Structure formats: C-alpha cells, structure tokens
Amino acid sequence: MREHDLYERYESAFEGADDTMRRKGKRTTTRRDDAEPTRRGRMTEEEKLRVARVREDQLSTADTPEDGDRWSTWGDADQGPKPHPSWLITELAAVDRELGIVKTGKEADVFLLERAIGDRSSLLAAKRYRSNDHRMFHRDAGYLEGRRMKKSRETRAIANRTAFGRNLIAEQWAVAEFAALTRLWQIGAPVPYPVQRSGTELLLEFIGDADGNAAPRLAQTRPDEDELLDLWRQLVATLSTLAEAGITHGDLSAYNLMVHDGRLVVIDLPQVVDLVANPRGVEFLDRDVRNVCGWFAARGLPPEIGDPSALVATLLDVAGMT
Ligand SMILES: Nc1ncnc2c1ncn2[C@@H]1O[C@H](COP(=O)(O)OP(=O)(O)OP(=O)(O)O)[C@@H](O)[C@H]1O
C-alpha cells in the first residue's frame, strides 16, 4: 500500500471522528439546556438526567474488571494482520493490566501491559501518542510532501492546533505507525507484531523478556566483532526488505533499533517515507543509512564493509530507482 492510500484512510477515519465530536457537542448542549427545570410528570428533566448519570457512573465502575485495569479493547480496535501469532489473545473477555512504564518520550509514552484470560497471558507494549509537541510541528515538514490531505474541518483544526486538532494529529501518527508496522510485518521485516490500534494507542508485541524487561536499543549494546558483523548483516537485509517495498524508515538511528536475543528489531515507524511518492525520499534514505552507519563505524565496523555510499547505492538498486 502506498502512502497516498494510507492518507485516504486517515481521512475516512477523521470523518468518523468528526461525527463523534458533533454528537458529543450536541449531547453537552442538551445537558446544559436541560438545566432549566422543565416539569414533565413527577421528575424534572434535570432530575431524570441526574439519575441517568448516576446509573451511568455505576455501570462504568461495574464495567472495570476486578483483576485488571480494563476489559480487552481488542473488539473495538483496528486489529493486526492475519495469520495471528499463536500468543495473541483475541477473547473479548480478556483483561488488560498495566504493569508499568517502559519509556516516556516527547511524542509518545510506552507502557508495559499484560493481557490475560484464564491461564493464558501475554505481555504487550502500549505506545500512546501524546496530543502535544508533535513531530508534524517541530520536525522536518518534508515528511508531509507527497501526502495528500483533504481541505476540511479537520485540516483547519490541525492548522489551528485546537485540542481537537492536536488529538487528531496524535491519532494520525498512531494510524500511520499501525499501517506501516502492518505492512512491514506482512513483507517479513523484523518489526514487533502490531496487535491493535484504537484512538491514539497502539498495542505491540513486547520485545523483551518474560519478566517485562525491554530489550536494549542498539545504541545501548556493546557487541564484539562477530556480533557487530552479524547485526550489520541483519541491518542490510532489513533495509533491503524496506527498499524492495519502496520505503525507508525516515528516522532511523541506533535508538530506533532494538536487539533481542541477538536479533535486530526495527521500531518507531510512524514517519515511514515512500521513496517514490516523497520528492525527498532519496534524501531520507541517505540520512537513515548515514545515521546508522555512523554508529557501526564508531563500534569498529571496518569502513570497507560499512560504507554508507555503497549501501545507499545498493538500496536504490533494490528499490528499482537506478
Ligand atoms: N514493542 C516494544 N517492546 C518493548 N519496548 C518497546 C517497544 N516499542 C518501544 N519500546 C521502548 O520504548 C521506547 C520508545 O519507543 P519509540 O521509539 O517507538 O517511541 P518514541 O516516542 O519515538 O520515543 P523516542 O522519542 O525515545 O524515540 C523504545 O526506545 C523502546 O525502549
């Protein structure tokens, strides 16, 4: 799927959000209007509303599972690609429990979550995009070139950075990352399995051990000579898989690669760049390659192996762009 298609999907997702907001707005107005006591039978409209609200509150308390923080949100979310991995818990009666924070970031926070039912459980990484300070604002606007957006209320809300607009941006990044992960998973790239996306939250396969310790990022590892060469080969294979699909990471560095049991895993993909549709695609590819080659060179990879220009040329060739 090319990025254009992804953005068309955002737009249709926004249509829904718009309706929801409108409905919500209406409900609020109704409540305010009904604050004027209007007698109908023995209860005023205001009293009826108050009773309804108390009932709603009781229901929502009753709706929290005893042994968790919420019921599984699987049923209402965009779901990960099939075939589903064997560890995936799809039962709607499953319970989600938050076990702690993995990392807070500028644009998103990552939490450790356990989804469980009966005697089965799996650890997940919950990446929640924040509604402020998004890379769309402060990062290179080049990411948006080659992507289309319909002029609409949403576009204006985004441009004016209203709370609604900021939340839309956060959701847009979540949608983009989920789409990128889904696509990359399907073409066999080493990414965490994208379990689901709802609103601004992504649930991902947890990359780490069974005790909930996240795997180190490449930048935190000190591989010996053989390990370094092995990681380099994995990197070249991964970048080739991406190039074959006509894309580059867009923000690749030793911080957006994790190393789990010797296996390189690529993360943080909302800004994935289409090499053809984005007029600066080749520039982003070049930057990605140079960033990560810099790390390998600093760790002692011989320059004739880790030559960035040669790798860029290979990847452009793989992408059919030479
Ligand atoms: N699937 C995962 N399993 C385990 N840990 C993860 C997973 N995804 C992300 N993390 C951890 O959370 C950190 C932040 O994730 P990510 O890079 O996707 O978000 P970010 O908001 O862009 O953060 P940053 O600004 O630090 O790059 C990662 O460096 C990693 O330590």
Ligand SMILES: [Mg+2]
């Ligand atoms: Mg990151």
